[in-house]
Amino acid sequence: MLKTFFSVLLISVSIFANAQSLNEKEKQIVKYINDHLEDSKKILIESVNINSGTLNKEGVKKVGEVFAKELVKSGLTVEWISLPDSLKRAGHLVASRKGKKGKKLFLIGHLDTVFEPDMPENPWTILNDSTATGQGANDMKGGDVIIIAALQALQNFHLLDDATIVAYFTGDEERAGTPTSISRKDFIERAKQCDIALGFEGAQGLHSIATARRGSSSWKLNVTASTFHSSGVFKYGYGAIYESARILNEFREQLSTEKYLTFNPGLIVGGADVKYDPTKASAQSIGKDNIVSPACYVSGDLRFITEIQKENARKKMQEIVSHSLKGTKAEIKFSDGIPAMEPTDGNNKLLKILDKATRDMGIGETIAGDPGSRGAGDISYVAKYVDCIDGLGASGNGAHAPGETINLKEFPYLIQRAAILIYRLIQEN
Numbered sequence: 494m495l496k497t498f499f500s501v502l503l504i505s506v507s508i509f510a511n512a513q514s515l516n517e518k519e520k521q522i523v524k525y526i527n528d529h530l531e532d533s534k535k536i537l538i539e540s541v542n543i544n545s546g547t548l549n550k551e552g553v554k555k556v557g558e559v560f561a562k563e564l565v566k567s568g569l570t571v572e573w574i575s576l577p578d579s580l581k582r583a584g585h586l587v588a589s590r591k592g593k594k595g596k597k598l599f600l601i602g603h604l605d606t607v608f609e610p611d612m613p614e615n616p617w618t619i620l621n622d623s624t625a626t627g628q629g630a631n632d633m634k635g636g637d638v639i640i641i642a643a644l645q646a647l648q649n650f651h652l653l654d655d656a657t658i659v660a661y662f663t664g665d666e667e668r669a670g671t672p673t674s675i676s677r678k679d680f681i682e683r684a685k686q687c688d689i690a691l692g693f694e695g696a697q698g699l700h701s702i703a704t705a706r707r708g709s710s711s712w713k714l715n716v717t718a719s720t721f722h723s724s725g726v727f728k729y730g731y732g733a734i735y736e737s738a739r740i741l742n743e744f745r746e747q748l749s750t751e752k753y754l755t756f757n758p759g760l761i762v763g764g765a766d767v768k769y770d771p772t773k774a775s776a777q778s779i780g781k782d783n784i785v786s787p788a789c790y791v792s793g794d795l796r797f798i799t800e801i802q803k804e805n806a807r808k809k810m811q812e813i814v815s816h817s818l819k820g821t822k823a824e825i826k827f828s829d830g831i832p833a834m835e836p837t838d839g840n841n842k843l844l845k846i847l848d849k850a851t852r853d854m855g856i857g858e859t860i861a862g863d864p865g866s867r868g869a870g871d872i873s874y875v876a877k878y879v880d881c882i883d884g885l886g887a888s889g890n891g892a893h894a895p896g897e898t899i900n901l902k903e904f905p906y907l908i909q910r911a912a913i914l915i916y917r918l919i920q921e922n
C-alpha cells in the first residue's frame with residue numbers, strides 16, 4: 494500500500510514539473526520535500542494515532558513531544574508554555590529562532606483535536622490512493638506537519654540562517670482555556686514581535702487562501718412580563734413569549750441579509766417558571782396554556798467580519814429590544830468571543846506573494862476564499878497586530894466530524910507551497 498501511495502504521488506508531482514519557473518534554490522527545496530515525503534508522512538501518522546482531544550492533557554503533550562523532536566532538527570529551540578492548573582489545558586509548544594534577516598514570521602498550528610478519548614477511535618487508515626482518515630489528519634495535524642516539513646527542507650539548505658521564525662502550536666485551539674486573556678497571553682505577545690502570521694488550518698484545495706475570518710461572540714436575551722389569565726392577553730399585555738418572538742423576528746427581518754453577518758438563537762425557554770443554567774447550556778420550564786408567560790430567555794451567537802459590523806449589529810439589536818410590547822420588558826447582553834481577522838491591504842499583499850509562488854510552482858493561481866465559509870480560529874487573536882493569511886494547512890473533508898479525511902495527492906504541493914512562501918518572505922525586507 495505504501496509503495497502505491499508514493500508512486501501515485503510521484504506521478505502527480507511530475508504533471509506540474511514542466512510549468513515551473515522557480516529559481517534553482519527553490520527547485521532544490523521542492524526536490525528535497527518530494528524526496529522526504531515518506532518521513533513527513535511518518536510524523537503525520539504517529540501524531541494522528543495519539544489521541545489529543547483538547548481535554549486530554551497527556552495526549553496533547555505527547556503530540557507536542559513528537560513535533561518538538563522534529564522541530565529541533567530544523568534548528569529551532571523548543572519550549573513548553575504551561576498554563577495555570579485552573580485552566581485545565583495542556584499548554585502550548587513553541588519552536589523559535591532569532592535572526593536579523595527578512596520578515597519575522599509567526600507560524601500557527603495546534604496540537605489538539607475535537608476528538609476526546611471517550612469518542613470512537615479512528616486510527617490512521619488509507620481509504621484510497623488519494624485519501625486517508627484519522628483524528629486530526631485534516632484539522633490540523635496535517636497542517637502541523639506541513640510547517641515541520643517545510644522548515645526541515647529550508648534548514649537542510651541553511652536557508653533559515655539569520656531568519657526569525659516562531660512556530661506556535663497551541664494545545665487548546667478547539668476549546669480555548671478560559672479566560673483567553675491567560676490562555677492566549679503568550680501567543681499574542683510573541684506574535685506582536687513578528688511581522689507576519691501564517692495560519693496552517695485546513696486548506697480549501699490548492700487554489701484558495703483565507704485573507705479574512707469571521708469573529709464570534711454571543712448574546713443573551715432576558716424578557717420579563719406581567720402575568721395574568723390568558724383571557725386578558727393583548728388587552729393587558731403580551732407576555733414574555735410573544736415579546737421574545739417579536740424581537741427574534743425583527744432581528745431576522747432587519748439584519749439577516751447583511752453580508753458575512755449571522756446570528757443564531759441556539760436556546761429558548763419561556764413559561765411561568767423558567768430556570769436556565771449557562772454552564773451546562775440547559776434550561777427547564779413550567780408553563781400553562783391559560784397563563785400569560787412572565788419569563789422568557791434566549792441565548793445565541795453573533796458572527797461578524799469586522800469590529801464595526803459587530804458594533805453596528807449590536808446597536809440595531811439593542812434598538813429592536815428596546816421597543817417593548819405592552820406589559821413586557823427586555824434586556825440583551827452581549828459578550829465578546831474570538832475577534833475577527835479582518836480583510837486588510839497587508840493580508841491582500843500576502844495573498845499576492847502566495848499567488849506568485851503557486852504560479853511559479855506551476856500549480857496555478859491562488860485566490861481569497863469566502864470568509865463566510867470559515868469559523869473563528871487562533872490567528873484571529875493576533876490579526877490586528879500583524880498581516881496574516883490562514884488556510885495554508887492540509888486539504889481534505891469533514892473536519893470536526895468522525896472520519897475526517899486528508900487529501901494525500903495535494904499534501905506534497907501544500908508542503909512545497911509553504912516552503913516556497915516562507916523562503917520568499919524571509920528574504921523580503
Ligand SMILES: [Zn+2]
Nearest residue numbers: 632633666694
Ligand atoms: Zn483547527
